[in-house]
Amino acid sequence: DQQVKQNSPSLSVQEGRISILNCDYTNSMFDYFLWYKKYPAEGPTFLISISSIKDKNEDGRFTVFLNKSAKHLSLHIVPSQPGDSAVYFCAASGRRENAGNNRKLIWGLGTSLAVNP
Amino acid sequence: NAGVTQTPKFRILKIGQSMTLQCTQDMNHNYMYWYRQDPGMGLKLIYYSVGAGITDKGEVPNGYNVSRSTTEDFPLRLELAAPSQTSVYFCASRVGGRESQPQHFGDGTRLSIL
Numbered sequence: 001d002q003q004v005k006q007n008s009p010s011l012s013v014q015e016g017r018i019s020i021l022n023c024d025y026t027n028s029m030f031d032y033f034l035w036y037k038k039y040p041a042e043g044p045t046f047l048i049s050i051s052s053i054k055d056k057n058e059d060g061r062f063t064v065f066l067n068k069s070a071k072h073l074s075l076h077i078v079p080s081q082p083g084d085s086a087v088y089f090c091a092a093s094g095r096r097e098n099a100g101n102n103r104k105l106i107w108g109l110g111t112s113l114a115v116n117p
Numbered sequence: 118n119a120g121v122t123q124t125p126k127f128r129i130l131k132i133g134q135s136m137t138l139q140c141t142q143d144m145n146h147n148y149m150y151w152y153r154q155d156p157g158m159g160l161k162l163i164y165y166s167v168g169a170g171i172t173d174k175g176e177v178p179n180g181y182n183v184s185r186s187t188t189e190d191f192p193l194r195l196e197l198a199a200p201s202q203t204s205v206y207f208c209a210s211r212v213g214g215r216e217s218q219p220q221h222f223g224d225g226t227r228l229s230i231l
Contacts, residue, residue, distance in 0.1 A: 004159070032216035043121070043207050043222030044160075051216075089159065093216050104175065105220070107159035 003027045004092050006108035014116055019077040021111050023090030026071065030094035034105070035064060035075050038087045047088070048075070080115045087112045119143050123208050123223035130198045130230050138193040138226050140208030148211045149191040150220065151175075151183065153204040160207065166191055167214065198230045 005024045013019045023033070031052040036044035050057040050064045050073065057064050063076045077084055090108040124139045142149065147168045152160040152175075162175030166185040180202060182194040191210075195202060205227050209220040 009157075034219060041224065043209070043224050045222065046219035049217070049219065104162055104165070105160075107161075109157065109159045 001026075002109070003030075004090055004106050004108040006088075006090055006111045008111050009109070010112040010114070012114045012116060013080050015082055016079045019075075019080045019084065019113055019115065021075040021077075021088050021090075021113065023073045023075075023108055024071055025073075025092050027092070027094060027106075028071070030092040030106075032093050033064070033066065033073050034091045034093075035062075036089045036091060037084075038089060038110070044089060077113075080113075082115050082117050085113055085115045121208055121210055121221050121223035123206075123226050125226060126224070127227045128229070130195075130228065132198060132200065132230060134198050135194070135196045136198070138195070138206055138208075138228070140191045140193065140223060141189050142191075142208075142210040142221070143189065144210060144212070144221065145188060146210035146212050146221070147188065148214055149185065150209040151181070151191070151193045152207045152209065153177065153202075154207060154225075155204050163193065163206075195228075200230045202228065203230045204228060 003026050034049040035047040037047045038044040048059050048062045050066050066073045087110040089110045091105040121142045150165045151163040154160050161177045164183040166172045172183050205225045207225045209222045211218045211220045
């Protein structure tokens with residue numbers, strides 16, 4: 001049962017254009033969402049996050065939008081650059097996943113983004 | 118600042134062998150995690166620790182053991198390696214358990230069981 005779904009395994013965009021990566025979730029108890037980026041042979045690195053009390057969070061070229069009613073979030077990268085080519089993981093945490101003070105993350109399968117020069 | 122360091126980067130084991138994957142962090146983080154990532158899949162939590170001397174099971178703990186004798190180190194032990202344990206293993210840490218505190222990952226250990 002995949003609680004965090006990234007339905008597009010891959011995405012290809014032209015340099016300078018917008019990249020939109022999508023993520024859907026099924027667990028209504030999730031209240032915090034994170035995006036991580038992963039290059040080959042490296043560990044994931046944190047990119048941007050959003051709390052369920054917000055519907056948008058922006059950090060430079062990266063913006064995450066959250067639609068709670070649709071249980072959907074998206075990551076927008078504008079403008080896209082070749083260095084953005086990586087696998088992007090969506091992850092979620094919520095009170096149901098809480099164990100003591102630790103909030104465990106539930107991860108999507110990732111979307112591989114290729115930004116072409 | 119080294120962050121999270123994992124050793125070895127690659128290893129091939131025979132079925133039934135055992136080994137320890139090492140993880141150390143120099144950020145004085147209390148929380149540490151072990152994940153595995155199978156091809157085409159997301160990360161699955163194996164074990165985690167909220168501080169020295171405290172560990173707990175994640176989603177897929179069978180076949181693994183951990184210990185946390187110091188804040189810095191969080192080794193993962195495989196006993197009686199099986200082909201199903203072929204995966205990439207990631208160690209992560211974060212300063213606390215709050216959702217706003219992102220996890221910092223090592224570069225992974227690629228393990229093959231033949």
